[in-house]
Amino acid sequence: FAFTGADVYGRFKRLRGDTVFEPMGFDAFGIHSENFAIKLGIHPAELIPRNIANFRRQLTRLGGMFDWRHVLATTDPAYYKWTQWLFLQLYQAGKAYKKKAAVNWCPHDKTVLANEQVINGACERCGTMVEQRLLEQWFFRITEYADRLLANLDDGSKMDWSPSTTIAQRNWIGKSQGAEIEFPSDAGPIRVYTTRPDTLFGGTFLVLAPEHPLVDPLTPAPRREAMDAYRKAVASRDLVSRKVGDKEKTGVFTGSTALNPATGQRIPVWVSDYVLMQYGTGAIGGVPAHDERDFAFARKFGLPIVRVLAGPGQDGATPVPEPAVETEGFRLVNSGSFSELPASEGLRAIVAWLERERHGTGQVRYRLHDWCISRQRYWGPPIPIIYCETCGPVGVPEKDLPVVLPLIEDFRPDDTGVSPLARHKEWYHVKCPQCGGPGRRETDVSDTFLDSSWYFLRYPSSEFGDRPFDAARTKTWLPVTTYIGGNEHAVLHLLYSRFITMVLHQLGHVAFEEPFPKLRAHGLIVKDGAKMSKSRGNVVIPDRYIQQWGADAFRMYLMFLGPFQEGGDFRDEGITGVRRFLDRVWVLAHEAARLTPGASPGIPSSPGSRPASADLPEAVLRKLHQTIRKVTADTETLQYNTAIAAMMEYVNELRSAECRVRRAVQPLILMLAPYAPHVAEELWTVLGGSRSVFAESWPTYDAALATAGEVEIAVQVNGKLRGRLTVPRGSPEAEVVRRAQAEEAVRRFVDGKPIKKTIYVADRVVNLVV
RNA sequence: GCCCGGGUGGCGAAAUCGGUAGACGCAAGGGACUUAAAAUCCCUUGGGAGGCGACUCCCGUGCAGGUUCGAGUCCUGCCCCGGGCACCA
Numbered sequence A: 001f002a003f004t005g006a007d008v009y010g011r012f013k014r015l016r017g018d019t020v021f022e023p024m025g026f027d028a029f030g031i032h033s034e035n036f037a038i039k040l041g042i043h044p045a046e047l048i049p050r051n052i053a054n055f056r057r058q059l060t061r062l063g064g065m066f067d068w069r070h071v072l073a074t075t076d077p078a079y080y081k082w083t084q085w086l087f088l089q090l091y092q093a094g095k096a097y098k099k100k101a102a103v104n105w106c107p108h109d110k111t112v113l114a115n116e117q118v119i120n121g122a123c124e125r126c127g128t129m130v131e132q133r134l135l136e137q138w139f140f141r142i143t144e145y146a147d148r149l150l151a152n153l154d155d156g157s158k159m160d161w162s163p164s165t166t167i168a169q170r171n172w173i174g175k176s177q178g179a180e181i182e183f184p185s186d187a188g189p190i191r192v193y194t195t196r197p198d199t200l201f202g203g204t205f206l207v208l209a210p211e212h213p214l215v216d217p218l219t220p221a222p223r224r225e226a227m228d229a230y231r232k233a234v235a236s237r238d239l240v241s242r243k244v245g246d247k248e249k250t251g252v253f254t255g256s257t258a259l260n261p262a263t264g265q266r267i268p269v270w271v272s273d274y275v276l277m278q279y280g281t282g283a284i285g286g287v288p289a290h291d292e293r294d295f296a297f298a299r300k301f302g303l304p305i306v307r308v309l310a311g312p313g314q315d316g317a318t319p320v321p322e323p324a325v326e327t328e329g330f331r332l333v334n335s336g337s338f339s340e341l342p343a344s345e346g347l348r349a350i351v352a353w354l355e356r357e358r359h360g361t362g363q364v365r366y367r368l369h370d371w372c373i374s375r376q377r378y379w380g381p382p383i384p385i386i387y388c389e390t391c392g393p394v395g396v397p398e399k400d401l402p403v404v405l406p407l408i409e410d411f412r413p414d415d416t417g418v419s420p421l422a423r424h425k426e427w428y429h430v431k432c433p434q435c436g437g438p439g440r441r442e443t444d445v446s447d448t449f450l451d452s453s454w455y456f457l458r459y460p461s462s463e464f465g466d467r468p469f470d471a472a473r474t475k476t477w478l479p480v481t482t483y484i485g486g487n488e489h490a491v492l493h494l495l496y497s498r499f500i501t502m503v504l505h506q507l508g509h510v511a512f513e514e515p516f517p518k519l520r521a522h523g524l525i526v527k528d529g530a531k532m533s534k535s536r537g538n539v540v541i542p543d544r545y546i547q548q549w550g551a552d553a554f555r556m557y558l559m560f561l562g563p564f565q566e567g568g569d570f571r572d573e574g575i576t577g578v579r580r581f582l583d584r585v586w587v588l589a590h591e592a593a594r595l596t597p598g599a600s601p602g603i604p605s606s607p608g609s610r611p612a613s614a615d616l617p618e619a620v621l622r623k624l625h626q627t628i629r630k631v632t633a634d635t636e637t638l639q640y641n642t643a644i645a646a647m648m649e650y651v652n653e654l655r656s657a658e659c660r661v662r663r664a665v666q667p668l669i670l671m672l673a674p675y676a677p678h679v680a681e682e683l684w685t686v687l688g689g690s691r692s693v694f695a696e697s698w699p700t701y702d703a704a705l706a707t708a709g710e711v712e713i714a715v716q717v718n719g720k721l722r723g724r725l726t727v728p729r730g731s732p733e734a735e736v737v738r739r740a741q742a743e744e745a746v747r748r749f750v751d752g753k754p755i756k757k758t759i760y761v762a763d764r765v766v767n768l769v770v
Numbered sequence B: 001g002c003c004c005g006g007g008u009g010g011c012g013a014a015a016u017c018g019g020u021a022g023a024c025g026c027a028a029g030g031g032a033c034u035u036a037a038a039a040u041c042c043c044u045u046g047g048g049a050g051g052c053g054a055c056u057c058c059c060g061u062g063c064a065g066g067u068u069c070g071a072g073u074c075c076u077g078c079c080c081c082g083g084g085c086a087c088c089a
Helices: A002-015 A031-040 A044-061 A077-092 A142-153 A163-173 A197-202 A221-235 A292-301 A343-356 A455-461 A471-477 A493-506 A542-549 A551-560 A572-595 A618-636 A640-656 A662-672 A677-686 A733-742 A744-750
Strands: A096-106 A111-113 A131-140 A175-183 A190-194 A205-208 A252-259 A266-271 A283-286 A360-366 A385-388 A392-395 A429-431 A438-441 A483-486 A518-522 A524-527 A567-569 A710-717 A720-728 A757-761 A765-769
Touching (some): A002 A618, A077 A493, A175 A197, A190 A205, A197 A343, A221 A252, A283 A292, A551 A677, A572 A662, A618 A640, A710 A733, A720 A733
Parallel strands (some): A710 A765
Antiparallel strands (some): A175 A190, A385 A438
């Protein structure tokens, strides 16, 4: 569905005179492929090429105009050599770093699990409860680019994207404006981030994330045991279930207090897993009166709830039955000298006061995290780093790339807890490229999203072995003219690609900052009431349909079943309609070839350039030009379903007018070509074409011919339809109104009453108000 | 919970800027062709009421209101479905 929609557009653009490069590639170097291989018990190095061959066969049968000379596979060492090069570019530019991060860990299988492999907190394979484990991981500093990634989204000159995609990215980056505030404690200042400094006076407790470094110093010995037990319990849960919002709040009191700088009161410091170490400072000020989570926490543990925002008819003494989260129309109360200020003004005033008194600063935060690119798995590009006992981590020199993934018979993660690559001793132990001393390789592989973050740069330059992308080729073909993809990639692939391109631009490797200036998202296919997906098992294998109905009928049905950008409902019966249509076109073309004189050397591909007095009946001629107009406009905007409907209407017109002449059918074949390339190619020849239909050019229309001489006008009385009039286009208002009033039905409804008002919309409607 | 889509005949869907709701297609019914069936071709098909009939009238775009000469389209408040994100301070 997605590739056919892209192919229709590419073929259309080619007929419109553009030189079109439509590449295709295969991205199967990651956990999903590895898991699938484990499931089938086949080594991925054997399975993946087999699957690629099958996909390629299917894509070819579907008739995609793909340039197979430039096909890519991210699993190919000739490709991932440059993925590793890309890693090194970022590493050398200081954009890659290592730090400890939590991963899902199955204690039974002794392996790292992806989030989607954790089902209700348990390992999907063995059912053991999953834990968190801290491991050293490689990260890319995408957060450094958060502002730039956000700013370009708003720049219409750089980004022409479907709004649904830009909105998703904006939300994902999640910029928030707030303040970082220091709460002094016995273990030093506790830094807290909040987007609501206006509620500072309502902060009646602090909550630290269980991993927060100040938890230990703030917990006196008698409470240590309880605290450690809680922290252990939290760590024994997986990352997914920890972040579920609607569960009961849990927590432990440290035994210490901190000073609220605004109220001057000492407030208790708690620890709870609803505070995440990864966001903000890993500590929050609990404002139960004005935050739902803090409210639930305060209720559970009997902590004081102080209202600091009051709406109309409320004051500082009004009870707080539920947290008031909104600010519109609220004013500060119980907030010292800031009381009675409107909330928004109070926010600014409190931030100014915090900065003046050096209690805190206004700050911007993003929910976007740095991109963790390491995977403790086998099936992926090895991260090109060597650890040397004397030099530390050293990047593999470019001349030694690629670091080839060794073929390991048993590639499954085992109970050593390290990547399977560590078991391959000859591969694992290497000399340090810097000092020649003993070293060992990084055994993590990189995320598949790194493979796909730059593939578009490789496509035009795929045959170059000595450079990732050739400067001249890149200048000719990039950035990508039109990118058509699914919205499931809105936040991951599309964001990572933008980030990588931005870094490469900054490092001087590419001239542009944004890889996909024009992006259109296609919809998703629904079958049996749910999204068609492999996991739901409601997928359709194209082979059978192509076998039964033909590739063109299948393509056209996919494009006809709904608006491309919204998707649609797949039902087997629907395909018969387009197949019948193609059969009729087939018959029409053959009859036209038989009934009208043979081809003259110059086949008109542009009927509009011929005099209007040509041999076509007026109604057919008009319909033809209307059809060209509509199919052109609709194909350009990816409204393929209505473009196909317009061609069907035209065929219906030709049939009812019994018009079987080449001049009427040829332009139809040209318009059909992007949708049904095989049939169009054949019929073009039947009609006398001596070269490929794709060597011809798209038909043009004559606006004057497309316009009907007569129009039907709706006649309304008080807005209700009472009749229809056929009048010459552009008839004067007085004439139309006069004729409307003469209508029998109109007279009956006007019923002799005076006409108060007459509304006339030229060529459309006349409305008499009585 | 939040953010995006969407709700129109039996079904998939059309409908420029607010201007004739249901294009196009599926399914269904009737007919032609055929020994017969399939295929093909022709006709009918939103619901209701009336008329022998050409036709006529009423209702109808998830629900309730509103704006307007006129609302599928705009506004307010709800309901339902699909997708995504989810304790982000």
